[in-house]
Amino acid sequence: MRCLILDDSKAITGLLEAIIMEELGAEQALVANNVADALVLLEKNPLSIDVVFCDLNLPDVDGVAFLRMLSEREYQGYIVIVSSVSHRVLKSVEHLARNHHLKLLGTIIKPISPQSVIQLLQSAGSHSGAKPQARAKEKLTVPELIDALEEGYFECYYQPQVCAMTRNVVGFEALARLQHPKRNLVFPDDFISLMEQHNLILRLTKDQIVSVFKQWNIWHQQGHYYRIAINISALLLNDLELPEFILTQIKKYDVKPKLLTLEITESCLNEDRTRALEVLSRLSMYGINLSIDDFGTGYSSIERLQSLPFNEVKIDRSFVQNAASSESERPVLDSMIGMANRLGLRVVLEGVETLAHWQMVCHSGCDSFQGYFIAKPMDVDKLEEWLADWNKMTD
Ligand SMILES: [Mg+2]
Known part of the structure; x- marks a missing residue:
């Protein structure tokens, strides 16, 4: 499994990277602190990113706009929203992701607990019956x-x-x-x-x-x-x-x-x-x-x-x-x-x-x-x- 983590906080990207690599044994975790860097990483690895972790409050371009960009680029992997925005905002963003035909795996509320990340990724299988790494490339x-x-x-x-x-x-x-x-x-x-x-x-x-x-x-x-x-x-x-x-x-x-x-x-x-x-x-x-x-x-x-x-x-x-x-x-x-x-x-x-x-x-x-x-x-x-x-x- 390869992941891309987009968050402007280095503390958050560091924590997620540790959980993904150590607890879940991911192959690679790419890190971006803003949308422009995330897009460059995506373009370099067009088919190989299975899960994108996406913060919503970001400098310059925010996570809501990033979801649209993922959809325009026909991103095929899963998305996990990581945020501390209110419940109602999250619901509407989840709805938006579905309207963009993105595969939203779920939401992780900050502060992040390792267990919530592990549970969410392990449940990946139940959505399409496939774990991210088993998807057709x-x-x-x-x-x-x-x-x-x-x-x-x-x-x-x-x-x-x-x-x-x-x-x-x-x-x-x-x-x-x-x-x-x-x-x-x-x-x-x-x-x-x-x-x-x-x-x-x-x-x-x-x-x-x-x-x-x-x-x-x-x-x-x-x-x-x-x-x-x-x-x-x-x-x-x-x-x-x-x-x-x-x-x-x-x-x-x-x-x-x-x-x-x-x-x-x-x-x-x-x-x-x-x-x-x-x-x-x-x-x-x-x-x-x-x-x-x-x-x-x-x-x-x-x-x-x-x-x-x-x-x-x-x-x-x-x-x-x-x-x-x-x-x-x-x-x-x-x-x-x-x-x-x-x-x-x-x-x-x-x-x-x-x-x-x-x-x-x-x-x-x-x-x-x-x-x-x-x-x-x-x-x-x-x-x-x-x-x-x-x-x-x-x-
Ligand atoms: Mg049915």
């Missing part, structure tokens, strides 16, 4: 992706969801991984949007559906009735071919529609989309569950929620993390869960990553939990082992 190309589809390099990983009351496994979210022979395992962050831009997403989604349904059928024959959740790109909601395909495969593999959930990100529900509504209505009519993914990050109103055929919300991981790190954020999470309950929606909570998260939410009114504290996404072989261990524990 070079961007994937379109021919590579086409080749990967042809050669069957995409795999289905499964992340367990457990019942909030009984802790029993209720099902899994299927997640695509690219096991390219010439690369480390590649995560969706690095290929989904490219596949969407080049009309490859339908093909990938169809392959994933078939592979998940085959697996469901195997589980079914073993006597298990797991729920399965599949992510559907918002772009595909314009495609009338998709519902037909799903319904055909459901028949072919004898999948119970009520055990199938399609997850659709909230941001696609912004505009009025008649065609998407037709697709969603039809899927829902056949008994398939529809879930709003990353719930809380978009702008859907309660009125809108009620007019769409969704029967589940998947509360975005950021709400659990915020609630765990700040008392003042707890009511936000609680009221989201409460609202979903009152609207009669199933509630799945993502991002349950620590024992503290689990304890905080275990009586909060959710239906099920998903996150690293339970298990990370796994291939089928690892999943079988995990299931055996988990079932032993909950019996």
